[in-house]
Amino acid sequence: MIRAIRNLSAMGLAALLAACAQVQTTQSGLVGVNRTQTMSTLVSEAELNQQAEVEYRQILAQAKAKGALDTPAAQTQRVQAISRKLIAQVGVFRPDARNWAWEIHLLKSGEVNAWCMPGGKIAVYTGLLDKIQPTDAELAAVLGHEISHALREHAREQVSRQMAANVGLSILSAVTGNQAVADLGSSLTQVMFTLPNSRSNETEADRMGVELAARAGYDPRAAITLWQKMEQSGGGGQPEILSTHPSSQSRIADLAQASEIVLPLYQGKK
Known part of the structure; x- marks a missing residue:
């Protein structure tokens, strides 16, 4: 049994490695985002962008x-105006992103949320504006963060990780015939791979986001007050955005450090 597991694992690992590539999706910028990423060649950037377009x-x-689309008009115009200023700066991290088919829409919903799909498809929920009441600089911090996730192709990276996890679990489950092992393996994979990498993804988006904001003429230090507001707004339950963008004191400290690095960019715009 052990030998069979080893043989199948070796075969699975070989197939997995053959389907992966080490890439650097963006330039590092002043904030120094330069981690090499592992992407599955089974899911291309174009394919993920196409799926994002459909969704x-x-x-x-x-x-x-x-x-509930693009209403109220004044809020829609505000979100789009700030987004466009940030998008004008994406070339510092990724020149090809200047040519993405960017779209920005406001969705009328009580959720405190915002996101940017692969390829530059942005949505902001009115709940974020109404409940958090962000300043323009704080809203730029949210949007810069979400845009950075798309620039870094974090969604594709997560899909690649999940594919790798599924290959390993399929091999183990096939050999042992034990679904409980597969379930346990799924939990272990999440702890071992998803959480640590998600934290690194969040840090990268934070750092890139404050640089985009500073280059667009917004005070990068607003990212700190923004996430503090997010944490303090949990009276009616945790804001939706924090379920995928967890905050912490270490995050605030990192934002403060990154903000200081790019502060001269903002001051030069004044």
Whole structure:
């Protein structure tokens, strides 16, 4: 049994390695984001962007049918204006992103949330504006962070990790015939791989986000007050955005350090 596991594991590992590539999706910028990323060649950037496009259209269509798309007009214009200033700066990290088919829409919803899909498909929820009441600089911090996730292709990186985990679990489950082992393995994989890498992804998006904001003319230090507001707004339950963007004192400290690095960029715009 042990030999069979080893043989199958070796075969699976060989197949997995053959389907992976070490890439650097962005330039490092002043904040120094230069981690080499492992991407599965089974899921290309183009394929993920295409899927994101399909899902984005569905979300917009549902919102439009409910009368919840790009309303109120004043909030929509504000979100789009700040987003465009940030998008104008993406070339510092990724020159090709200047040519992405960027879109920015406001969704009328009580959720405190915002996101940017692969390829530059942005959505901001009115709940973020109404409940957090961010300044323009704080809103730029949110948007810069979400845009940075897309620039870094963090979604594709997570898909690649999940594919790698599934290969290993399929091998183990096939040999042992034990579904409980597969379930335990899934939990272990999440702890061992998903959480640590998600933290690194969040740190990268934080650092890149404050640089985008500073270059666009927004005070990068607003990222600190923004996440503090997020944590303090949990009276009606945790804001949706914090379920995928956990905050902590170490995060605040890192944001403070990154903000100081790019502060001269902002001051030069004044």
